[in-house]
Amino acid sequence: MNFTLHQLEIFNKVADLKSVTKASEELFLTQPAVSIQLKKFQDQFKIPLFEVVGRRIYITEFGEEITLAAKAILSQVESINYQALAFQGELAGKLKLAIVSTAKYAMPYFLTDFIRKNSGVDLVMDVTNKASVVKALENNDIDFAMVSTLPKHLKIETISLMDNKLYLIGGKQFHLKNKNLSIKEIEELPLIYREQGSATRYAMERFMASNKISTYKKIELTSNEAIKQAVVAGLGFSIMPLIGIKNELQNGDLQVIPVKDLPIVSNWNLIWLSSKNMSYVAKAFIEYINMNKSKIMKDHFEWFNAY
Known part of the structure; x- marks a missing residue:
């Protein structure tokens, strides 16, 4: 057998992700380059390492054993590299x-x-x-x-x-009538929440519960980036961490809406x-x-x- 560490790395990544496309993206290689090296690695063995059904890759039982060996070898190589740097006086x-x-x-x-x-x-x-x-x-x-x-x-x-500061955020199209937005006015807003398990979601729900706010419409999105774009587009309002909206505040796409008891600070x-x-x-x-x-x-x- 005459396989290379590069081929081991490629097979290990494909085995983990079950996808040549995803493996090529993570390894910063083209799909054809990954496919060629994967075939060369497979050619070293008489027993199939994987099966392709439709567009999905399934690792065989033998392939799983080779994956474990590949991980061990790559880990040892990594350890050798770190030890070499450490002996040269570098933090590694x-x-x-x-x-x-x-x-x-x-x-x-x-x-x-x-x-x-x-x-x-x-x-x-x-x-x-x-x-x-x-x-x-x-x-x-x-x-x-x-x-x-x-x-x-x-x-x-x-x-x-x-500090982590959370404010009520709206798009540039929103016009505040008074100094602060009232609880009654918040109840009339379509509010956008993060998904369950998010700390931002938890903080927003605590604020709503403590002020006994119930809204007529609730939207759930799974990332702050998605929420930002939704608020910019005028889809709704949200309580968001200040740290993630610097550019949008500075260019005027978003605005902080003053509300009593906000910001939430942690x-x-x-x-x-x-x-x-x-x-x-x-x-x-x-x-x-x-x-x-x-x-x-x-x-x-x-x-x-x-x-």
Whole structure:
């Protein structure tokens, strides 16, 4: 047999995703390039690794065994690369995070210089909803999470990063009649919510319940980006984190609508399990955040003070 690490990587990715198209996208390769290398890898074996039924790929029992071996080999190669960098005096390894979707507007600013200064560190970051983030943390699949609502059932360590402010947001076509929007006026608005499991959804529902607000129409969308576009188009109104609408506020597509008891203010927190056996990379990142978070806030988030 004469297969390459590149072929192992391609087969492993196709086996995980069950799709040549998705594998090519994640590997930044063309579909023909992936298909050619996949065929060359299959040609090394007399037993089929996969079957194609319609447009779907199914991994055979033998293919599953080869997948396990491929993962082990690739993991060892990765470990060798990290060890080589470590012996050269460089910080090396993986930094794994899961963040709630709104945190994608903030977390990159807390990562950029750290990753730039440590070329041996590979970043793996999952952007999802709060429920999935907490599950990844609980399962010890990640080093850190960034959330605005702390999970009460887990023993965690935290670093407070910045305020999280949520306002009622409307499109530019909305005209406010009085200084503040009244509860009665809110009840007449079509409101747009995030999906169940979202921290933003939870905060919005708490505000509505505490003010005994019932609306005539409720719309549910599964991302803040979708909500932004819907509000810009005039489809409805929503309570959204300020961090994710900077550009739309500045260009006038969205506006903050003043309401009594808003904004809802919490904190963005970097959190990790208290029992976590921290890697050198994770420890270095904690040190970096503690030393630099004030400067990062000053350099990138001073616009927050205008609201």
